[in-house]
Structure formats: C-alpha cells, structure tokens
Amino acid sequence: QQPVQSPQAVILREGEDAVINCSSSKALYSVHWYRQKHGEAPVFLMILLKGGEQKGHEKISASFNEKKQQSSLYLTASQLSYSGTYFCGTELYSGAGSYQLTFGKGTKLSVIP
C-alpha cells in the first residue's frame, strides 16, 4: 500500500520553511525519509520508529504520529541545497518475518534565491 505524500510540489525562497506530509492506511513499523536530486540516487535523511525514536539528519526534523499513521518532515531555514524530490518510505510487515519499504510518489521541493 503506497503512502500518500503532500504536497506534490512546493517552491520556497531561501530561508523559508516547509512541511512535507506522509500518510498511510496501514499500521507502520517505521517511516523513512529520503531526498533525491535529479539523476542521482536517493539519500537517507531520517528514520522514525514506533515509540518515538529518531535517527537522522541534524538540520532536518520529523515527527511520527502512530495513532494516525502519519509522518511529517520539517525543513527549516531552507537552503538552495535542499532542492530535490523528497520520498517517504513506510515500512510494513509483509508476512513470514519479512518487512517491505514502500515509497510514496515524492514531493518536489525547489528552493530559489
């Protein structure tokens, strides 16, 4: 079940803040956030775990609402380098002791001077 991301795209001026949301209809084991620049591989930003533990990037924060199965990524004081497509990946139990990471369609973030 693919998570739903919003917004699909956002344009910011340097220094502005943005929030990217990710929601799932299934109970999540964890939520992963990645950023992908055009023509490059996705790069890990943050992982949020059930119970509130977070692992990730210093300048980017995120939240995980376990009751609503929603996660939000907070980008503050945006820089030009923040431009790219942000993907959330929801980790679900897929049976037989296995888990799968399913990605949303992405949010394209453009930071302009």
Next chain:
Amino acid sequence: DSGVTQTPKHLITATGQRVTLRCSPRSGDLSVYWYQQSLDQGLQFLIQYYNGEERAKGNILERFSAQQFPDLHSELNLSSLELGDSALYFCASSPQVMGSRETQYFGPGTRLLVL
C-alpha cells in the same frame, strides 16, 4: 558515495532481449534490495535478498529474476524486455533485514532504455 556499486551505468537494448544488472553492496551489508524507478511510478520495490536467500518480493514481474551470490553481490535479470521496462534500476543495501530499523544505502543506479 554510499559504498554501493552498480554496473553498468547505462544500458540500451532492444525489445525482446535479456539483460543482467549487477550490484555490489557496502562492505559488511548482508541485505540487498532492488527498486525500479520510472517517471510515473516513483520508486517501486522489486525484491530483497538477505545473505543469499530471498526475503521479500514486491512488484516484480515474472520476466524478472534476481539472485544473491555467496560473495553477497546480486544480479537482477530482466528478460523479454518491453518498452515499458525502460527505467532507472536501483540497488540498495543494509546491514540486516528490513524490520531491524536500519536505513538503506542506494547505489547510483542503472539506466535502462529499451528501444
């Protein structure tokens, strides 16, 4: 540089052909994952291997198969190729299996163009 390597970087082939994509995980990582990324579908999980054994299957077509070898490198085989198979194929690796609360490190990808 994530430490994951993929070859070749680009591949151009014709419909009906068969190709093999190769991935070497980061040193010490036991899990390998394959993803397909096309413009309209985003990142689609295909298959996962852990220490040589298949662990999870996603949206992988029957024409596609994969394996992980004793040295932990993995190959993705795509056969009877169709135009719609044109995409960027990523390999990712992690130390353990999914569910262990670890991130995945992505390789640079192989861009496949089927003509």
